[in-house]
Structures are given as structure tokens and as C-alpha cells.
Amino acid sequence: MGKYSNVKPEAKVIPFAQNGDYFYQKGIRAYRKRDLYKARRWLQRAETINPNDASVMCQLAIVLTELGEYQRSNEYLLSILDDLAPGMNDCHYFLANNFAFLGLFQEARKHAELYMELEPDGEFIEDIDDLLDLLEIEADEEGNIEDGQDQLIIMQEKAKELLENGELDEAILLLEKIITEYPQFWSAYNNLALAHFYKGNTDRACEVLEDILEENPGNLHALCNLVVFYYKEHKDDEVEKLANKLEKVNPILVEHRYKLGATFGMIGRDEMAYKWLRTLQKNGFQGDSTFYYWLASSAFHVGHQAVAEQAWARVMALNPEKEGEAPWNVHKDATEEEEGELLAYIFFTSRLKDKKDGEDAFQFMKKQLEGPLQTQSIKEYMQYAISCNNDVPLSIKNAYAIASLYLDKVLQQSLIIDWHHFYTKVRSSNLTVSFENYHGFAAGFAYNWYKNQDKKMSQKEISYLFEVSVVSVRKYSKELVELEQFLDQ
Secondary structure, rough: OOOOOOOOOOOOOOOOOHHHHHHHHHHHHHHOOOOOHHHHHHHHHHHHHHOOOOOHHHHHHHHHOOOOHHHHHHEEEHHHHHHHHOOOOOHHHHHHHHHHHHHHHHHHHHHEEEEHHHHOOOOOOHHHHHHHHHHHHHHHHHOOOOOOHHHHHHHHHHHHHHHHHHHHHHHHHHHHHHHOOOOOOOOHHHHHHHHHOOOOOOOHHHHHHHHHHHHHOOOOHHHHHHHHHHHHHOOOOHHHHHHHHHHOOOOOOOOHHHHHHHHOOOOHHHHHHHHHHHHHHHHOOOOOOOHHHHHHHHHHHHHHHHHHHHHHHHHHHOHHHHHHOOHHHHHHHHHHHHHHHHHHHHHHHHOOOOOOOOOHHHHHHHHHHHHHOOHHHHHHHHHHHOOOOOOOOOHHHHHHHHHHHHOOOOOOOOHHHHHHHHHHHHHOOOOOOOOOHHHHHHHHHHHHHHOOOEEEEOHHHHHHHOOOOOOHHHHHHHHHHHHHHHOOO
């Protein structure tokens, strides 16, 4: 039967005009329901039809802000002020907030002061007044970086993109350039530390954070990143000491309260995580999916099930693909997830052996090898990564080969980590899967991954990338879906 076989013969299609206003109203309704991704999609449709409608662009900018796409939001807002509606002064308020989130406090202050001048009785005047007070405090911390703001914005956004895509060497080079040109722009140091940490070079990451704290002892982002690094490295004494110090911090900025709450969630101090994140929510903070994840997680672990479920509903509205990953489900498989992430770190560090920081990579792996490993699988994988010893199961060799293919083809780091999570699930089951045709499995897994990420990558493109036939892509994609379904039973 065809896909239209259930349509009744008497059914009629009633045409109607889907103009820009139609999509705009759908976007507004989705936004009010807090379905931000759907709101963005409808508003983008409306903008395509009415590209000169300042109201549509402004609402789209607001949605992008709530999704954390501050620079993209700013592009719309500046376009409104420059070309479409110079008198839409509320845009200055939204720009001030976006620049504050980006850490560009001089730009934030400029637009805040413009709003106060142009709208002395405006809707957001009290909020702007509070923001200016906070910006005065932050100015002392961030230093004076007035010159070259436009260039700094471009470089910072590019560095963030490189980090998110797993292009760590490129990110490090760009962040080091930013630091050279803007030696007191602390967020670049924090991102540099993260890049080194993701590469497995934890010692270097900690050195960067210590540089920040030597010059700017109260830098909250550096303190939070440092305690997470300690936690990942199982440095329990250092975690205890620094976490106790952070519990006494009472930040003013919403961004800092969010960072503190999420950090406590990451290191398992759920009561403190719940305190900060729940307070933000009660004060009207509309966070992203990460905010609601940590709120759901901390609420669940401290016994506030209703709050946890409400927060998780917001995660699902923002990221429907997270279905089944609620904290009350995920915590059962925490060991498996941690093993997969550790395998990914082992893989990355092993590939650094011939590079400048190869010694740091070996030290990382040796430390893990000597530590309390959770499974024999990790130990075997690590030994293979260090020495390429053939006396290991075929599945380990091929799992490593698949990850190597992804790295050689400069694919996203998150793909490699998700591959290791999947491999760990297979190894912890009673199934025997060798991934013998590892080119085919690599292509099939990559195709499924891009499809689940809602990114356009056709079977033909995947086949070309991995030098296999389209038939192979289709075959292994299907096999992996069936295997995933079996493992999840």
C-alpha cells in the first residue's frame, strides 16, 4: 500500500495563503509554549517571506538569544537598527544583554546607555539600570578591551565554533592569538583551558587556569572549570577544598549563578546545584536545555520529583532528541557513559603520541592504567592504544580504527565520543560484535549520527567520504539501528 492509502476518497484539500504573518503567529505561539526550536523554524520561514519585517526579525533575535546564539541574534538586531527600523529602541536593550553574555562589557554598556537615553520611560528601564550596575562591577574584572571589539567578537565566535566542532588544535591557535592581543580577556583563557582538557592535556589546562587566577583570583569561570577538571581526574582532596570555597561564593550576575549551579551539578553536589538553579528559575530566568537538564538532575537527586519532571519537560521541548535520557533513567547507566567517555579520551590522547604534547598524552594514559579501572574492556583498549598490541579482541582494534577514521576525516569530536559510548554498550552486553568491516560500520554509524543530529548528510555523501558503496552505507546503517534497538531492550 502506498503512503497515501489511508486518505478517504471524499477528502478535499482546502487551499489557503501561508503568508509571512501566518508563520509569524505560529512562531509566537511556539515561543509562548517554550518550544524554542520550533519557534525559530517558523520565524525563519516568516523572515524568508517578509525579509524587511522588523517585528519578525526582532522576535527571531529574541528566540536566538534564548537558544544561546548571541552573535547571530546581534546580527539581526543591528540590521534592524541600521536598515529597517532605527527607532526600534528595544533592540538596544536586547543587544546590551547579548553583549553582556558574550563578555563584551564595553559594547553592553554602550547599548544600555543608548536605551536609557532614548527610552527614559521604556519597558526595560529598570532592567537596564540593574544591568549597568552589574557592568560596573564586571568592568574591574575584565579589564579594558575597548579597542578592536568587532575583531574580538569575530575571533571569539570562531574559537567557540572550533571548540564545539572538536577542531582543538585550530581552536588553541586562535585562542592563543586572542590572548596575545587581549591579555586581560579572561574568557579566552578559560576556553583555552577547555581545549587543552579536551585533548587530554589536563596539566596544561590547569596551568592556564592558574595563570588566570594569579592575575584575577576571583574569576568564577576559572574556579568552576578547575574544580570540574579535578573531579574528572579523581583528585578528591582538591575537589573537596575548592568546592567548599565555591559554596561560599554569592555571585550577582545571572550568568555566574548559572555557571555555579551547573558546576555543582557536574561534581555531584546536588543540594547546592538545586539551590542556585531553582533560585534562577523562580526569578524568571529562561534557560537553555543545559540549564534545565542540571535543574532536573539536581532536583531529582535531592528528592524534588515534581520540579525534576517539570524541568525535564522543558528539556524535551527544547531538545526532543533527548527522549529517554532523563536523569532518573541515565543514572542507571552512568558507569557505561563514563566508560565511553574515558575510552574517547584514551583514543584522543593516544593519537597525540607523535605530536608536541605526546608525553603528556602518555602520562595521562599511564595514570589511568594504574588507576581503579572499571572494566577489563577499558584496560585492554588502553593497552592497545599505547602499544597497538595485537593480543586483544578484534572488536577493540576495529573500534579504535573506526574512531581513527573519524579523526582522520576531521569529523566532530562529539561523533567520536558517541561512537565510544555505543561501543561500550556493545562490549558490556553479551553480544559478540567484531565490527569486522570497520569502514562499513564507520560509514553506517556516521550516517545515523548525522541523521539524529538533524544535519544534512546523504548516503551518497557518506559513501564518498568513507570510500564505500551506497549499498554498504544502507546495510550497516540498518544493522546498527537494529543493534541499538536490541541493546536498549
